[in-house]
Amino acid sequence: NAGVTQTPKFQVLKTGQSMTLQCAQDMNHNSMYWYRQDPGMGLRLIYYSASEGTTDKGEVPNGYNVSRLNKREFSLRLESAAPSQTSVYFCASSLQGDVTEAFFGQGTRLTVV
């Protein structure tokens, strides 16, 4: 009963490096999301995927790209990391339509130095 699984849990990058955060869910959910959480700012949506094959920008998409690899997996890529991208990243998933409860992965704590 894994739910939403994110990897890695922790990562330190140097400015300009790239990396991909992985997310997989086993709940047969259609919609998946990437959020970032910064102190005092709640959760802000980076990108979301309403269904397999579609992605769209959220509130703070600059500096990120995503790939919905299949129904289970949704990855977030930082092409050239910046210190402003130091944050905790959460992946979430939900059923599409009226059922909108989102379930979260355990998070990735990313530090860019």
Place this chain on the structure above:
Amino acid sequence: QKEVEQNSGPLSVPEGAIASLNCTYSDRGSQSFFWYRQYSGKSPELIMSIYSNGDKEDGRFTAQLNKASQYVSLLIRDSQPSDSATYLCAVNDAGGTSYGKLTFGQGTILTVHP
């Protein structure tokens, strides 16, 4: 820009008391409202959802929704030290085909002291 505002806190209550957490939202078309609990260093955990005006009770938790006032609240009765956490209010994005996009408030830190 759709906004969700929570009472800033931190909120401190004694064990056994009622904790009251409040949230207002700007998008009058929003239809679904959620309360998440987040322990320090952990991921958000859904504790309540509410879709209709009025009260919804689940154990020690009661969610209240007033769409006319664009206001949603969470009451925690008989507060326990284990309730100490950050509580996040979330509102669905009602614009177009929302697909469950949620806008979160900044969170309220609750401390329940023995």
